[in-house]
Amino acid sequence: MNMATGGRQADNIYDVVVIGGGPVGTNVADRARAGGLSVALVEKELVGGECQYRACVPSKALLRPVVAVADARRVEGALEAVGRPVDAAATFERRNRFVSNWHDDETAGWLKGIGARLVRGHGRLDGPRQVAVDTLDDGRLVLSARQAVAVCTGSRAAVPDLPGMAEARPWISRDATSASTVPERLAIVGGGGVGVEMSTAWQGLGASVTLLVRGQRLLPRMEPFVGEMVAQYLSEAGVDVRTGVSVIAVSRPGGTGPVTLVLDDGHELEADEVLFATGRAPLTDDIGLETVGLTPGAWLDIDETCRVRAISDGWLYAMGDVNHHALLTHQGKYQARIGGDAIAARAAGRPLDTAPWGAHAITADSYAVPQVFFCDPEATAVGLSAEQAERAGHRVRAVDVDLGQVEGALEYADGYRGRARMVVDLDRGYLLGVTFVGPGVAELLHSATVAVAGQVPVHRLWHAVPCFPSISEVWLRLLEAYRG
Amino acid sequence: MNMATGGRQADNIYDVVVIGGGPVGTNVADRARAGGLSVALVEKELVGGECQYRACVPSKALLRPVVAVADARRVEGALEAVGRPVDAAATFERRNRFVSNWHDDETAGWLKGIGARLVRGHGRLDGPRQVAVDTLDDGRLVLSARQAVAVCTGSRAAVPDLPGMAEARPWISRDATSASTVPERLAIVGGGGVGVEMSTAWQGLGASVTLLVRGQRLLPRMEPFVGEMVAQYLSEAGVDVRTGVSVIAVSRPGGTGPVTLVLDDGHELEADEVLFATGRAPLTDDIGLETVGLTPGAWLDIDETCRVRAISDGWLYAMGDVNHHALLTHQGKYQARIGGDAIAARAAGRPLDTAPWGAHAITADSYAVPQVFFCDPEATAVGLSAEQAERAGHRVRAVDVDLGQVEGALEYADGYRGRARMVVDLDRGYLLGVTFVGPGVAELLHSATVAVAGQVPVHRLWHAVPCFPSISEVWLRLLEAYRG
Numbered sequence: 001m002n003m004a005t006g007g008r009q010a011d012n013i014y015d016v017v018v019i020g021g022g023p024v025g026t027n028v029a030d031r032a033r034a035g036g037l038s039v040a041l042v043e044k045e046l047v048g049g050e051c052q053y054r055a056c057v058p059s060k061a062l063l064r065p066v067v068a069v070a071d072a073r074r075v076e077g078a079l080e081a082v083g084r085p086v087d088a089a090a091t092f093e094r095r096n097r098f099v100s101n102w103h104d105d106e107t108a109g110w111l112k113g114i115g116a117r118l119v120r121g122h123g124r125l126d127g128p129r130q131v132a133v134d135t136l137d138d139g140r141l142v143l144s145a146r147q148a149v150a151v152c153t154g155s156r157a158a159v160p161d162l163p164g165m166a167e168a169r170p171w172i173s174r175d176a177t178s179a180s181t182v183p184e185r186l187a188i189v190g191g192g193g194v195g196v197e198m199s200t201a202w203q204g205l206g207a208s209v210t211l212l213v214r215g216q217r218l219l220p221r222m223e224p225f226v227g228e229m230v231a232q233y234l235s236e237a238g239v240d241v242r243t244g245v246s247v248i249a250v251s252r253p254g255g256t257g258p259v260t261l262v263l264d265d266g267h268e269l270e271a272d273e274v275l276f277a278t279g280r281a282p283l284t285d286d287i288g289l290e291t292v293g294l295t296p297g298a299w300l301d302i303d304e305t306c307r308v309r310a311i312s313d314g315w316l317y318a319m320g321d322v323n324h325h326a327l328l329t330h331q332g333k334y335q336a337r338i339g340g341d342a343i344a345a346r347a348a349g350r351p352l353d354t355a356p357w358g359a360h361a362i363t364a365d366s367y368a369v370p371q372v373f374f375c376d377p378e379a380t381a382v383g384l385s386a387e388q389a390e391r392a393g394h395r396v397r398a399v400d401v402d403l404g405q406v407e408g409a410l411e412y413a414d415g416y417r418g419r420a421r422m423v424v425d426l427d428r429g430y431l432l433g434v435t436f437v438g439p440g441v442a443e444l445l446h447s448a449t450v451a452v453a454g455q456v457p458v459h460r461l462w463h464a465v466p467c468f469p470s471i472s473e474v475w476l477r478l479l480e481a482y483r484g
Numbered sequence: 485m486n487m488a489t490g491g492r493q494a495d496n497i498y499d500v501v502v503i504g505g506g507p508v509g510t511n512v513a514d515r516a517r518a519g520g521l522s523v524a525l526v527e528k529e530l531v532g533g534e535c536q537y538r539a540c541v542p543s544k545a546l547l548r549p550v551v552a553v554a555d556a557r558r559v560e561g562a563l564e565a566v567g568r569p570v571d572a573a574a575t576f577e578r579r580n581r582f583v584s585n586w587h588d589d590e591t592a593g594w595l596k597g598i599g600a601r602l603v604r605g606h607g608r609l610d611g612p613r614q615v616a617v618d619t620l621d622d623g624r625l626v627l628s629a630r631q632a633v634a635v636c637t638g639s640r641a642a643v644p645d646l647p648g649m650a651e652a653r654p655w656i657s658r659d660a661t662s663a664s665t666v667p668e669r670l671a672i673v674g675g676g677g678v679g680v681e682m683s684t685a686w687q688g689l690g691a692s693v694t695l696l697v698r699g700q701r702l703l704p705r706m707e708p709f710v711g712e713m714v715a716q717y718l719s720e721a722g723v724d725v726r727t728g729v730s731v732i733a734v735s736r737p738g739g740t741g742p743v744t745l746v747l748d749d750g751h752e753l754e755a756d757e758v759l760f761a762t763g764r765a766p767l768t769d770d771i772g773l774e775t776v777g778l779t780p781g782a783w784l785d786i787d788e789t790c791r792v793r794a795i796s797d798g799w800l801y802a803m804g805d806v807n808h809h810a811l812l813t814h815q816g817k818y819q820a821r822i823g824g825d826a827i828a829a830r831a832a833g834r835p836l837d838t839a840p841w842g843a844h845a846i847t848a849d850s851y852a853v854p855q856v857f858f859c860d861p862e863a864t865a866v867g868l869s870a871e872q873a874e875r876a877g878h879r880v881r882a883v884d885v886d887l888g889q890v891e892g893a894l895e896y897a898d899g900y901r902g903r904a905r906m907v908v909d910l911d912r913g914y915l916l917g918v919t920f921v922g923p924g925v926a927e928l929l930h931s932a933t934v935a936v937a938g939q940v941p942v943h944r945l946w947h948a949v950p951c952f953p954s955i956s957e958v959w960l961r962l963l964e965a966y967r968g
Contacts (some may be wrong), residue, residue: 061895075552076549078570081569081571334951359943368949369949407570443955446928468535
């Protein structure tokens with residue numbers, strides 16, 4: 001094991017080479033360094049990644065003022081204090097502060113501080129344990145990895161190849177989080193997380209949003225009532241929510257002026273900007289996968305320690321979006337912690353704990369992935385939906401509670417509307433999944449995540465007393481509904 | 485077992501007689517009825533109790549508009565939308581709605597709906613298994629209990645016997661939650677939960693509040709940093725927080741005009757109203773305890789099934805504040821559920837599960853009592869503080885995290901200030917206590933309650949992934965601090 005404290009190695013040989021310096025790659029570097037390994041990390045854009053500069057962080061910076069004002073407006077006594085709409089200019093200032101005006105000095109400095117080497121450039125695998133980098137200063141560098149190469153390149157917005165797209169200059173998610181003017185009319189295509197969050201944000205900032213959803217429901221991976229409730233709130237906020245409709249062509253003649261969307265229902269829709277929030281594709285098309293026998297552009301299949309299964313001698317790891325387990329920053333960081341520790345343990349010849357829920361097994365990826373959409377209302381879930389649990393062969397019972405019956409929820413917002421579901425494994429007596437949708441439930445989700453990941457038996461949950469009058473008393477109602 | 489569905493019994497003999505119809509007594513009635521027992525419940529004031537009409541429910545109805553506005557003001561973009569102060573008149577309207585204008589028709593109707601008999605009057609024990617009631621219509625009724633009598637009379641504000649108190653007409657908690665005019669100057673005596681919550685509420689509603697605290701810190705049963713942070717926020721909101729000072733006399737000549745407080749630091753303080761929030765005393769002084777060999781005015785010592793230990797043949801139960809375990813509505817309801825089930829199981833001759841965390845043991849009272857103060861900032865804790873854990877003989881390690889270092893907290897409020905502590909039992913590897921203080925942490929507490937009551941091992945908590953960017957990522961920082 002090389003105990004070098006990082007920095008530039010004359011021979012460009014490191015224990016670990018990480019491709020991609022987002023939240024996932026930096027966490028892999030952190031754990032590998034904590035395990036005493038030398039690390040080089042290759043990043044072609046900003047250290048901190050899409051999440052920090054183009055996705056989670058700026059989107060929440062835009063959403064929070066909108067939700068804070070919406071929350072105040074839902075409370076008699078506070079409503080009267082809110083006389084004006086959300087200040088878009090101030091909100092953009094806030095967002096710019098959160099992304100450090102798109103400068104990565106702090107995160108790059110942190111990386112240096114842990115003793116990892118930052119190589120700015122485009123890294124590509126160049127045969128086993130080799131990473132060739134086209135550096136940003138037009139140089140070329142080949143890094144060698146004694147122990148492991150970790151691919152943490154993440155994903156990019158996947159945009160359909162429709163007629164007129166190039167000229168229409170559509171927004172993708174990173175545009176929607178970095179724009180500093182409010183389009184009068186904004187069309188958003190896609191009813192997943194990005195679509196609903198950006199609908200809340202931009203409608204709240206003053207745009208007239210039309211949300212176009214191909215399927216019949218929003219947030220289709222969550223329990224069906226979630227998308228229904230989010231659609232209801234969005235409509236009440238002024239968003240024109242249209243389901244069962246696809247865009248078949250776009251046009252913006254000359255690339256200026258309004259954009260026209262041609263819909264498959266025979267209508268056209270004119271807008272000032274259009275955001276395509278139609279899914280993600282892995283950023284693996286140009287990272288040299290072909291040099292190690294893998295398919296460029298594919299998701300990477302990994303084992304419980306984050307090793308790419310197809311590489312027989314186990315030097316290649318893939319954490320974060322690229323492994324397609326869960327396209328969520330926090331889940332990628334979880335994989336990074338565990339995978340990084342696994343790399344360090346293997347390098348030191350220490351035994352690994354790969355049993356379920358062990359220190360070197362990403363078990364939560366299979367059973368306890370949590371997710372919060374910070375739209376209004378907040379939409380949250382962990383584990384399996386009732387349908388997913390049944391499809392996976394579990395014998396389950398799902399119970400629902402109307403959050404409007406919970407005193408703490410009514411205290412939080414007048415006329416509170418929200419819903420909760422708990423999915424119980426009848427054979428094992430613990431929870432497989434929990435869903436909450438409603439204002440102010442974002443922080444409540446972690447109680448469910450602890451219960452699901454901890455496999456806390458239902459009979460023990462009766463002893464986890466929720467405070468009165470908080471929204472968390474929904475737990476009591478869920479337990480009563482399950483007993484009843 | 486009498487399977488009567490309740491209602492009036494000609495002979496006034498019931499399986500269970502409950503004295504006190506607050507949230508605790510009604511839950512005892514509910515569980516006893518669910519177990520097939522006949523129930524009479526005696527209440528001299530409003531069914532639903534102090535909590536519903538004079539404490540938790542109206543206080544949170546007053547607090548929420550204040551906190552919602554404070555939350556919005558802490559967010560750039562939302563701040564600009566808030567042009568006016570909280571509307572006190574609208575807030576009082578809101579509060580009145582939450583307490584149904586102090587009418588109990590709904591709760592009384594619910595009680596009837598579950599088949600329990602409501603006897604309106606003052607109930608007193610009258611020897612074993614007997615309860616004599618002076619009814620509100622000046623009648624007298626003697627109820628007999630085949631199985632159990634449950635004392636659920638709760639507590640009242642305890643006010644010091646200072647010179648001038650009678651004439652000064654001080655507020656107690658129920659006055660502070662039911663007032664409908666804002667005093668220009670409000671003095672609040674006592675730095676516990678009522679004192680800090682009412683400081684937040686009334687300062688936010690427009691009063692100039694002076695908070696007088698005898699000891700050196702606020703919320704003295706929580707980790708020391710909690711009271712410090714609450715004092716800091718209260719001061720910034722305009723509250724004059726004074727610690728280490730006692731009131732030795734009060735005067736309001738003729739009972740009108742301003743009230744003057746004489747302090748032990750040699751100063752006097754003039755105010756328009758004064759609230760004494762100086763603790764609680766059990767409502768057991770006039771319930772006939774002497775007729776069964778117990779001391780009137782004492783707290784009642786109970787076993788793990790809520791039976792009063794001093795009563796040898798086990799027919800007397802005491803749930804809620806009167807047993808002095810935890811003066812919290814939710815904990816009283818917990819005791820009510822478990823005690824009520826124990827009564828039903830014993831009546832049916834079914835075996836009881838009184839092992840720790842069993843269905844008939846109030847184990848959480850000893851290990852996992854949660855508490856949220858809905859002041860600004862929210863102050864929350866579950867289980868033991870570091871000091872309490874050490875005093876109880878546990879070998880522990882406590883780790884702290886500055887919530888201002890958590891991205892999700894910064895997204896929630898600009899310049900977020902808050903703090904968290906986790907107390908780990910080093911021998912058992914699970915958590916004994918967790919504390920969070922800061923804006924927006926009220927719903928986060930239940931994650932800690934599930935972890936503490938579930939005794940989820942620390943190594944498993946690493947698999948309970950907190951969502952990014954939510955405040956719950958503090959869990960990650962706590963785990964890292966513990967590992968580090």
